[in-house]
Amino acid sequence: MNLLNNTHILKRIAILISLIIVSLILWNTYIFFQQFKTEQRIKMEILGIAQKELANADLNADITLQDKIITTNKNIPLILVNTDGNIESFQNLDADKSQDPLYIQRQLEKMKSENRPIEISYKGTNKQFIYYRNSDLLNRLTYYPIALILILFLFLSVIYLFYSSNKASETNKLWTGMAKETAHQIGTPLSSLLGWIAILKMEKVNDSYVSEIEKDVARLNTIANRFSKIGSKPELKEENIVRVTKLAFDYLASRSSKQIRFSFGASKEQIPVLLNTELFGWVIENLIKNAIDAMQREGLLTVQVENTAKKVKITVSDTGKGMPKKLFKQIFNPGFTTKK
Template identity: 80%
Template sequence: MNFLTNTLLFKRIAILVSLIIVSLILWNTYMFFQKFKNEERVKMEILGIAQKELANADLNSDITLQDKIITTNKSIPLILVDGEGNIDSFQNLDPVKSLNANYVKEQLELMKTENAPIEISYKGKNKQYIYYRNSDLLNRLTYYPIALILILFLFLSVIYLFYNSNKVAETNKLWTGMAKETAHQIGTPLSSLLGWIAILKMEKIDDKYIEEIEKDVTRLNTIANRFSKIGSKPELKEENIVAITKQAFDYLESRSSKQITFYFTTSDKEILTNLNTELFGWVIENLIKNAIDAMQREGSLNLRIENTPKKVKITVSDTGKGIPKKLYKQIFKPGFTTKKRGWGLGLSLSKRIVEDYHKGKIAVQRSEISKGTTFEIVLDKVSF
């Protein structure tokens, strides 16, 4: 409980800090932008004064300073127009594009939208106006906060992925520990049951009862072995996948409702693949149990094994309630279940066994609501 509370608190603090940082970045950039914009306005006003003095100067006046102010403007594009709106001259526009009069007019319209013009009057009579737009440097600054926000987002994403991977690792360790502990706990009553079977044989109990008990004890031993292998790399051996699949199929068929019709079809009686028989049998049992639950103990179940040149395909089809397409991938996530009583581990374990341990693929091949679902497993065959 404390862990969950601390996690939630950490997330809230992280979100709050992120919002504060983003707000500060935007505010700081806005203030800097405005300051820079005001400085450019002052430069244009000084240039306007220089332009005015230059126009009003006589032949004996020293115009060195005014000329320098005008010529040293290398960054701010401007257009000088007369009182009637005709373009007299321009500065810092694209030298090639400015050969086109329409381009210069377009730039003038843009400048009118960006900044108020600076008026120049010559001896109180003829007036001219300086229109200008923001410098390229100032325009680049508008992208500065976007870049910082992207960097911040990337940084937070890395933190989230790191945190999430740690959480997944902790969850995997927890389930692995529980699985191994379950296998350990099952071992004690199993040993006792074997002893009781030996006593029953000595008491001359009917052999058919003893055989059934032995089957269930063998089953418990198989379950214990499966749990003990979770979290460790299983040993794969060359096995006949048809026989292993048929064994799991027959076990559940004999213990299922008689209102379900079971079909087992295969293109070959022997197909060799590298398998861990106990874990792969677990996958087949999970798929068949899910199919039985989906049909609510009444319907038709078809397991088919298909032999292709390089792969072996196993499909398990049912006539159950079906799965919505949007849930095709979610059903393999740990903890996801549509059952009232379920942990949501069967399909996630099956995916891990097939894809991580056997390097195969498992997926929903097709599904239709109220008509049924087909799961498909694809594994590599043993190459010769």
Template identity: 70%
Template sequence: MNLFSNTLLFKRVAIAVSFVIVTLILWNTYTFFQKFKTEERVKMEILAEAQKEIGSISDLNASVTLPLKVIENNNSIPMILVDEKGDILYTQNLDSIKSLNPSYIEKQLAIMRNQNEPITISYDGKNKQFIYYKDSDLLNKLTYYPIALILILILFLTVIYLFYSSNKAAETNRLWTGMAKETAHQIGTPLSSLLGWISILKMEKVDETYIDEIEKDVYRLNTIANRFSKIGSVPELKSENIISVTKQAFDYLESRSSKQISFSFKTDEKEIKTKLNKELFGWVIENLIKNAIDAMQGKGKLHLEISQTQKKVKIIVSDTGKGMPKKLFKQIFKPGFTTKKRGWGLGLSLSKRIVEDYHKGKIFVKKSELGKGTTFQILLDKI
């Protein structure tokens, strides 16, 4: 509980700090942007005064060096000088080639009118000229600066989150692996005792039918222990007849299920060889059959079919249960997801891991219809 509280507190603090950082970035950028924009306005007003001074000179011998230098030093802010009639007198810092096209000039003038108020040059209150200008490239790039910083911040937080999540997932996997192996170890002790008791029962000449059934269940417990012991480690795959492995798991559950469920097993082949770990693959078949039985609530039809193509072997498990909507087809394989009142939601996620990670195959919901049933399909490579 303490760990959970600390984790929750850390997340809240991280979110709050991120929000403060983003707010400061946006505010500082906005302030700097406005300051820079004001400075550009001042530069254009100085340029307007220089232009006015040149236009007001009546003495041909007067020096215009300073106002010309002011105008020439504007090499970053695009501008257009227009007279009272709207005729364009002069342009600066626009594309020299594109400026040959009048429509380009008109388009740039429209942009300038939208961006900034024009600066008026008045000659003795009579003739007027107007300087239109737009933001410099540097100012335009500055508008993208906060977006870039926010993206960097998001990337940084995403890396932290993924690192935290992967560590948490790895810790959870280690926990489940440890529990599974400990379970296998704990089952081993009573199993040894049961084997001893079976030997005693045989010597006491108890009904062989009872002993056979007990041996089947002991064998079953031994299989379960082997399955749990293999979790967390790479299992050994051997060339096996998938039909006999599947039929063994199928028969075991059929004999221990409600007689109101009609079981059917179909295949046209006697043998299909593929690389398998018998214990783990049998676990997959049992999980699918148990899910089908639960979906049918103890009454209905369960059909298992095995077929092959040139390169693949197909195992289909169908039931006449309650079915599911299409949106759950992938969700049901996620750890912890379950539609049952009881259950941990691990059966199908474990089956997916066994089939896809260990056996390099595929398992998926082939089809499902509410109130009519569900069909699962497994695809494995043939030898």
């Protein structure tokens, strides 16, 4: 129990550490994005200052630095607008699409929505505004946190599935252990019952009584074997599936209400297949029991075994009330029942 508790604690610690690591990655990415965006704005402000100094420079002034600042901008799209809102120039827009004034206008509106403009004041009252858009690199970076979040969700989903499967595995192991222990407990009195049957035969007790007791003891032995095989790999042998199906059918038919009519049919007397007789018989018995319950102890129950080219089809049909069509896909799920 302590080992199980420690395992659960370690799992929770691992999940917590993973969440912290991924959260730190997301936070650092956000900080990096904001810093990159700030640096881009500073670059635009420097470009605006260079534009202003270039416009206000004397004819003999050295404008090499200002010109270099303006011309080295190769990745940030920008549009220069005057105080009247008219576009005076633009830079780093698509060369072909820039021939269309509507395209430039749409780009301007997009720039207005993304960033505050850089104001350039010249001598006198003249002003210009630099509108700019995030660079392609920055735009690509905006998708990076989204990708990380998706990775986070995927990561958490994998952890959840792993944790759930482990828990289901532990539950299955528990049920398997209980089933095997039940089989062991049943086996102990069975040995005694077999001894008592031998004594009854020696005492010349009515053979019909002893025969019925033997059948029930054999039945208990079959049930014990079924429980002992839960969780183990089934051992398959070549058996006549018609005979095995008929045995399960006859056993329940002889112990059911006389108001139920039973009918068994097979396309062949011998259909050899690889199966585990005890587990297969268990399945057939459950199907027949469900059919009997559905008919409320009165009606017709039919079992038909058909051999096709590659498969054997076994049909268990009854004249019961049936079930809603929406439940058809659930009827073979473990634990599913319509009984109340």
